Amino acid sequence: MLGRKKGIKKEMDKELLMNIKKMKYEWETLNAIIEQSIEPSEEGLKDLALVKAKYFYLLREARFREINALS
Template sequence: MFRSKKVKKAELDQECLDKIFQLKKEWNYLDDILNRSIEPSESGQFDLAIKKAKYFYLLREAKVRRLSAIK
């Protein structure tokens, strides 16, 4: 019925780390596309800025939570 706080925290920590890695891949992919394009679109640059902002926000959150991908 109820899960302990440690289990919930562990699940949220893992979810946060997974999202960080996913955003990093998406950021690198979009950055590569924009670097290869002759005339990058504004929407592409906007999407890239959003991915970067989300990534750095989650990195700060991971730092506050003292998360590490290396165990």
């Protein structure tokens, strides 16, 4: 039983790290678009704030699980 739980935890940790990398890429991409815009739209700014919040939430979850997410 314990080996199974460790396997599931490793899978979930791996998925969490993939999601963190995905959110970081999306955040950087949206941030670059917003910075290059002359007049960014309200929807674009809301999307940027949402992606940023998701990214930091996932980082907080990684810290809680004691995973090094920034490697």
